[in-house]
Amino acid sequence: MENQLNVIAEICPQDHPCPSVRVCPVGALTQEGFQAPKVDREVCIRCGKCAAFCPKRALVLE
Numbered sequence: 001m002e003n004q005l006n007v008i009a010e011i012c013p014q015d016h017p018c019p020s021v022r023v024c025p026v027g028a029l030t031q032e033g034f035q036a037p038k039v040d041r042e043v044c045i046r047c048g049k050c051a052a053f054c055p056k057r058a059l060v061l062e
């Protein structure tokens with residue numbers, strides 16, 4: 001099976017606008033309020049940019 005992006009909500013402090021939302025080249029990440037971002041797996045191309053950008057490592061490509 002191809003790897004996919006997982007959002008580890010337990011690691012995300014959920015107290016700020018997610019910077020990785022703006023890094024995604026295809027707009028696959030969305031955030032409601034300060035919640036952990038959600039990924040649209042139909043849109044995500046699994047490039048790993050958001051995972052590399054998240055300082056908390058709450059986004060994991062695995």
Ligand code: SF4
Nearest residue numbers: 024044045047048050
């Ligand atoms: S892995 Fe790439 S395409 Fe997928 S959500 Fe992250 S930045 Fe967007």
